[in-house]
Amino acid sequence: EVQLVESGGGLVQPGGSLRLSCTASGFTFGNYDMTWVRQAPGKGAEWVSAIDSGSRVPAYADSVQGRFTISRDNAKNTLYLQMNSLKIEDAAVYYCGTKIGGATIRGQGTQVSVSS
Numbered sequence: 001e002v003q004l005v006e007s008g009g010g011l012v013q014p015g016g017s018l019r020l021s022c023t024a025s026g027f028t029f030g031n032y033d034m035t036w037v038r039q040a041p042g043k044g045a046e047w048v049s050a051i052d053s054g055s056r057v058p059a060y061a062d063s064v065q066g067r068f069t070i071s072r073d074n075a076k077n078t079l080y081l082q083m084n085s086l087k088i089e090d091a092a093v094y095y096c097g098t099k100i101g102g103a104t105i106r107g108q109g110t111q112v113s114v115s116s
Contacts (some may be wrong), residue, residue: 006110008110014115017082023076032099035050039109040092041094048060048094090114094109
């Protein structure tokens with residue numbers, strides 16, 4: 001069974017940091033590009049970051065450029081998102097995802113809350 005499981009969310013003060021993880025199973029993780037998207041209450045999904053299978057070309061939304069870093073460990077089947085200098089507007093449920101055979105695969109999400 002193809003599965004993505006996110007973890008690492010929580011409550012942090014503005015300016016703080018969190019590291020999200022996404023553990024993959026049921027497919028050859030190292031062969032696929034991966035993405036992070038987020039969804040805040042009452043808003044549509046927002047693409048945050050993506051990384052190719054070989055970790056050569058990370059990409060970021062303008063809203064997180066310079067504060068977030070995407071990475072992956074193909075030996076551990078794990079995707080990461082290091083989030084620094086968090087802002088109140090970063091609060092959302094964060095999902096990792098990929099496309100396999102044309103189908104979008106997404107985990108259950110992990111909640112990130114930013115509040116003083």
